[in-house]
Amino acid sequence: MSKLISAVGLTLDTAYQNISDQEMSQLIEMAITKGAFQKRDSLFAGKNINQSENRAALHPALRNVSGDAMLVDGVDVMPLVKGVWQRIEGFCNQLIGITDVICLGIGGSDWGPRLVCDALHQINPQDGKAIRLHFVANVDSAELATALSKAQPRSTRVIITSKTFTTLETIRNAQTVINWLKANQVSASQVKKCLIGVTANPTAAEEFGIAPENIYPFWDWVGGRFSVWSAVGFPIAIKYGFKTFKEFLSGAHAMDQHFVSAPAAENMPLILALTLIHNQQKHQITAKAIVPYAHALRFLPEWLQQLEMESHGKSVTNDGSSCDPTSPVVFGSAGSNSQHSYFQMLHQGNQIIPVDFIAIKEPMSDLPEAKEHHQSLIANCLAQAQALANGSKEEFAYDSCPGGRPSNLIWVDRLDAYHLGALLALYEHRALCLGAIWNLNSxxxxxxxxGKKLAKPIQSALKGDNPTLDGIDSITASRIKWLNT
Incomplete structure (x- = not known):
């Protein structure tokens, strides 16, 4: 069985996983038996695979550039999706006079567009428009203050992204931005004009004060951590143009087609998922590292932390039984920086922690020395994978490395919007396969x-509106009293 699988400008190399052909055949049989492809087919058919919320998860429709019908409850959703595309493209053609866009959101409403916009900027800054994007997620006022200090209030637009339009952090930040606009002599009518809502709850957005013509919808069949392909990705189109946004969608759509059509042994998302399952079975791993050897992908590990651990950080299956193991702890950062922090533990620590190395075949800058830099970068990537796998035997035991540490290598032909879309979709579909194997709702x-529910009475208590501390346990109550003294 081949250790290399190529599709959509990506190549997965599993040679250092040390999985025999027989073992891989058994893993594939197990995945199919547990319904990995059945779950895949249900995803694309728009069935209610989000059982607990009784709705579909049809994010592939958001990047379905073929335009072919995709159904939810028997209704083709593509006219809705295309309508949002047209509105985004229209907005991108009318950007004269805008200097800044403040992007408010958190979790799935932030990590996707933040990752993509940062990656495209790192690859080729001059490709983006002069508009400055300011991503703000944390309710800590320091992050927002930094963004506001750089923005010009009279030429700023504010994108408020929240699926429910009730997210505490996002709404608090939005209220403060509105106060900032007013404090800088932006009239009420101008404030209303500059606010843009991206949400699955247009009614709540309108009640907040967003003009209906400035509300860009997505739908309840779009999970937050799978939503960058929707209007949530609006900042990508604003900064880099709708054409680039469409290329991003096209790469993901191409990976969708691969996932749907490739046989199991050549199906990249499935095989990538099965390497994790193998490491859980063979090494009882509890953590996994994601290490992109590309500064442009520095936010990929954080995006994957949400995708992996929010989807599968669970211990009870869909049928109510216990499940162990499920998602490992996911961590990572850009190589080669990461080699000088936690790689010591990867090489000699007591735990075996598998790694996904991600490397780009082409240099990622136009510096005269770019080729030499890239050779050094790739040499480090390949050397670390080799060292983890083979180890070394030295005179003193404390200098020796045991080896036998598994890793994948994902090659990307070149880093651009298309291949970035394909890479993110690859990991989304890997998550779907893992959810099926573990029998979890992803x-x-x-x-x-x-946590969101418990924060409400605590916030009321901190404001003095809940003096009896109803709904708060004794330890938290004592902490609140300490804060208020």
Whole structure:
């Protein structure tokens, strides 16, 4: 069985996983038995695979550049998707006079566009328009203050992205930005004009004060961490043009087609998922590192942390039984920086932690020395994978490296919007396969919702509106009292 799988300008090399052909055949049989391809087919058919919320998860429709019908509850959603594309393109053709766009969102409403916009800027800054993008997610006022200090209020647009339009951090930040605009003599009518809402709850956005013509919808069948392909990706189109945004969608769509049509042994998302399952079975791994040897992909590990751990950070299956193991801890950062932080643990630590190395075949700048820099970068990437796999035996035991540390290598032909879209879609579909194998719902996050629920009475108490501290346990209550003294 080949250790190399190529599709959509990406190549997955699993040679250092040390998985025999027989083992891989057994893994594939297990995945099919557990319904990985059945879950895939249900995804593309628009079935309610988000069981707990009783709705579909049809994010592939958002990048379906073929325009072929895709159904939810028997209704083709592509006219809705195309309508949003047309509105985004129209907006991008009318950007004269805009200097700054403040992008407010958190989680899935932030990481996707932040990652893509940063990656495209790092690859070729001159490709983007002169408009400055300011991403703000944290409710910590320091992040927002930094963005506001750089923006020009009279030529700023504000994109407020929230699926429900009730997200505490995003709405608090939005209210402060509105106050900032007014404090800088922007009239009420001008404020209304500059606010843009991206949401699956247009009614709430309108009640907040967003003009209906400035509301760009997505839908309840779009999970937040799978939403960068929707109007959530609006900042990408604003900064780099609608054509580039469409190229991003096209790369993801091409990976969709590969996932749907490739046989199991050549199906890149499935095989990538099965390397993790193999490492759980063989090495009982509890963590996984994502290391892109590309500064432009520095935010990829954070995006993947949400995709992996919010989707599968669970211990109870769809049928209510316990499940162990599920998602490992996901961490990572850009190589070669990462070699000088946690790679010591990867080589000699007690835990075996598999790595996904991601490398770009072409240099990523136009500096005269770019080729030499890139050769050094790739040499480091290949050397680390080799060292992890083979180890070394030295005179003193503390100098020796045990080896036997598995890794994947994902080659990307070149880093641009198209291949970035394909890479993100690859990991999305890998997550779907893992969810099927573990029998988990990859599209809900009840643990996240619990924290949001508990924050409300605490915030009221901190404001003095909940003096009896209802809904707050004794330890948290004592902490609130300490803060208020």
């Amino acid at each position: 599209f809900d996050q009840p643990g996240v919702e619990l």
